Amino acid sequence: MRHRSIALNPADVQVRIRGGIRPGDVRRARETVAALSRLAHEPVLAARVTLAAAPGRLEERTAEAVLDVQGRLIRARAAAASTRAAVHLLGDRLRERLLETTRDWENLRKRRRPAA
Secondary structure (H helix, E strand, O other): OOOOOOOOOHHHHEEEEEEOHHHHHHHHHHHHHHHHHOOOOOOOOEEEEEEEEEEOOOOOOOOOOOOEEEEEEEEEEEEOOHHHHHHHHHHHHHHHHHHHHHHHHHHHHHHHHHOO
């Protein structure tokens, strides 16, 4: 039986900021990661996002997320010209990682299923 995932609220997503990051980008990052937490195959215990603006390089912004899915860390990272674009790419990559992890977990369960 598949575990029922527990989606996070945006307020549950911890955000670290390095450099000049707008509050709207912080809110968008929280909402994106919280929404994607529903894809996890097990409860998401914690989520952390780091948004950074490279010092002296306004054209490079990075977004990184780490989700603790029942003790397994799922990571994704993206860089773009704007924080908004970096968060969007981060969401795409995090979605891929979560779906890959779910498929891997389901395949592992099928291999371990006891013979009837």
